Amino acid sequence: MSEQQFEPVIVGFLCNWCSYRAADLAGTSRTKYAPNMRAIRVMCSGRVDPQFVLKALREGADGVMIAGCHPGECHYVEGNIKALRRYVLLKRMLKQWGIEKERVQLVWASASEGNLLAEAVDRMTEEVRALGPLRWRQAVLGGNGHKPVETAEVEVEVEEV
Amino acid sequence: MSEKPKLAMYWAASCGGCEISVLNIGDKILIVDEVFDLAFFPCIADFKHHDVEGYEDGYIDVCLFNGAIRTSDNEEMAKLLRKKSKVLVAYGSCAYEGCIPALSNLTTKDETFNTVYYENQTIDNPNRVVPQVETQVPEGTLTLPSFYNTVKSLDQVVDVDYYLPGCPPEPEQIWAVLEIVVNALLNDGPLPPAGSIVGAGNVAVCEECPLDKNVKTITQFYRPYEIQPEPGLCLLEQGLICVGPATRSGCGALCPQVGMGCRGCYGPLEGVDDQGAKMLSAIASVVGVGDSTDDEFELEEMIDNVMDSLADPSGTFYRFSMAHSLLERVKANGNGTNGGEVK
Ligand code: FES
Numbered sequence: 001m002s003e004q005q006f007e008p009v010i011v012g013f014l015c016n017w018c019s020y021r022a023a024d025l026a027g028t029s030r031t032k033y034a035p036n037m038r039a040i041r042v043m044c045s046g047r048v049d050p051q052f053v054l055k056a057l058r059e060g061a062d063g064v065m066i067a068g069c070h071p072g073e074c075h076y077v078e079g080n081i082k083a084l085r086r087y088v089l090l091k092r093m094l095k096q097w098g099i100e101k102e103r104v105q106l107v108w109a110s111a112s113e114g115n116l117l118a119e120a121v122d123r124m125t126e127e128v129r130a131l132g133p134l135r136w137r138q139a140v141l142g143g144n145g146h147k148p149v150e151t152a153e154v155e156v157e158v159e160e161v
Numbered sequence: 162m163s164e165k166p167k168l169a170m171y172w173a174a175s176c177g178g179c180e181i182s183v184l185n186i187g188d189k190i191l192i193v194d195e196v197f198d199l200a201f202f203p204c205i206a207d208f209k210h211h212d213v214e215g216y217e218d219g220y221i222d223v224c225l226f227n228g229a230i231r232t233s234d235n236e237e238m239a240k241l242l243r244k245k246s247k248v249l250v251a252y253g254s255c256a257y258e259g260c261i262p263a264l265s266n267l268t269t270k271d272e273t274f275n276t277v278y279y280e281n282q283t284i285d286n287p288n289r290v291v292p293q294v295e296t297q298v299p300e301g302t303l304t305l306p307s308f309y310n311t312v313k314s315l316d317q318v319v320d321v322d323y324y325l326p327g328c329p330p331e332p333e334q335i336w337a338v339l340e341i342v343v344n345a346l347l348n349d350g351p352l353p354p355a356g357s358i359v360g361a362g363n364v365a366v367c368e369e370c371p372l373d374k375n376v377k378t379i380t381q382f383y384r385p386y387e388i389q390p391e392p393g394l395c396l397l398e399q400g401l402i403c404v405g406p407a408t409r410s411g412c413g414a415l416c417p418q419v420g421m422g423c424r425g426c427y428g429p430l431e432g433v434d435d436q437g438a439k440m441l442s443a444i445a446s447v448v449g450v451g452d453s454t455d456d457e458f459e460l461e462e463m464i465d466n467v468m469d470s471l472a473d474p475s476g477t478f479y480r481f482s483m484a485h486s487l488l489e490r491v492k493a494n495g496n497g498t499n500g501g502e503v504k
Contacts, residue, residue, distance in 0.1 A: 071460055
């Protein structure tokens with residue numbers, strides 16, 4: 001592998017009751033999909049504070065996926081509607097920040113939709129790959145003479161599956 | 162000749178309102194004068210840069226530093242004053258978290274120069290003259306400080322001992338802080354732990370705000386000039402943006418009480434990194450559109466239509482805290498997007 005292709009790092013916030021199970025299902029049914037998403041289990045998509053998303057982008061993620069139950073199916077009734085309201089506004093703000101909309105995506109996947117989640121991860125991986133790395137600290141904040149907060153340059157190698 | 166402790170106040174990228182706010186503490190200013198000797202205070206007394214350079218390190222007991230770091234000169238002064246001061250206070254919102262100057266982190270230095278030197282309606286600049294760091298003239302080279310692409314807060318260039326939020330800080334809060342400092346200097350009184358935010362509360366502005374909150378949701382936002390708010394009622398519940406839910410208390414909720422939504426000048430709440438993200442969540446809670454029975458595919462559009470009436474969310478939610486926000490500035494020339502586009 002002389003010409004290494006860019007492997008985006010995608011942080012995925014998956015709700016415990018649907019999307020995390022969907023990922024589980026994709027795993028147990030041996031669905032092949034891009035290994036670029038790092039899953040973080042949260043109790044509900046409504047638990048995803050927009051700060052989590054911004055922090056992930058700042059700390060080196062190339063994209064963030066928020067995944068929850070379909071509207072009407074949230075374990076906490078309307079947590080996902082709240083997540084959607086936040087997401088809609090966040091998208092508008094990210095545009096102002098010059099962050100491409102493909103980098104932050106909201107996906108609904110129920111516990112039985114392992115394939116749907118896998119497809120979403122595949123699609124998003126390719127979209128973000130096409131955009132290239134974000135490298136917020138280095139590329140956006142780097143040249144500003146800013147005192148480096150921490151120089152934790154974590155290069156995560158994506159394992160071959 | 163005197164043994165009084167030394168006080169300094171310096172402005173970097175600021176409007177000068179912070180200086181006025183110090184004078185606004187009323188007759189307490191006489192106590193300040195009694196207790197301190199001024200070591201540096203360009204707004205009200207004639208000191209020069211070389212005076213400060215001549216001081217021993219740590220000569221200044223307390224330096225109130227207001228203003229953001231916009232130019233290389235601001236940064237140099239911050240470093241000099243840090244060296245010469247025992248206690249360095251980031252005074253006011255600009256020094257604490259960037260404030261209005263840092264709103265230009267929503268765009269680039271070049272765009273800022275374009276607007277300021279070429280495109281403003283009142284600009285007449287046929288020779289397209291812009292400030293240069295170095296200019297050759299027959300007599301030699303003239304220099305100006307360089308203008309950064311990104312506005313920084315004071316603590317992004319030097320270590321800061323205390324933060325005093327507000328745009329500007331409220332007089333009682335300033336005096337409360339000065340009192341602690343005076344007491345520490347004269348009577349060995351206790352000082353708050355280094356790095357503390359002083360002169361402010363630790364709940365949200367809403368908790369100090371007497372307006373009636375009825376947990377009402379809304380379906381449209383208004384800008385302040387568009388409607389006359391009903392007195393006595395929460396402004397956010399009337400569709401007027403009020404950043405109170407995401408803002409630290411300490412001001413006494415002055416603005417909402419006179420019908421103007423909180424702008425957020427006391428910065429994020431205790432324990433919150435990013436004021437704008439918190440405000441975004443608060444907005445998501447007051448928007449009353451969409452519920453679990455709506456069609457999945459129409460939901461997003463319904464909500465988006467409401468957000469359409471919310472002009473410039475980044476500029477509004479990060480009006481004072483852009484430099485201290487998680488992302489700090491926008492990415493210029495992001496693929497296919499428009500850095501700093503309003504709406
Ligand atoms: S529990 Fe899955 S989105 Fe709320």
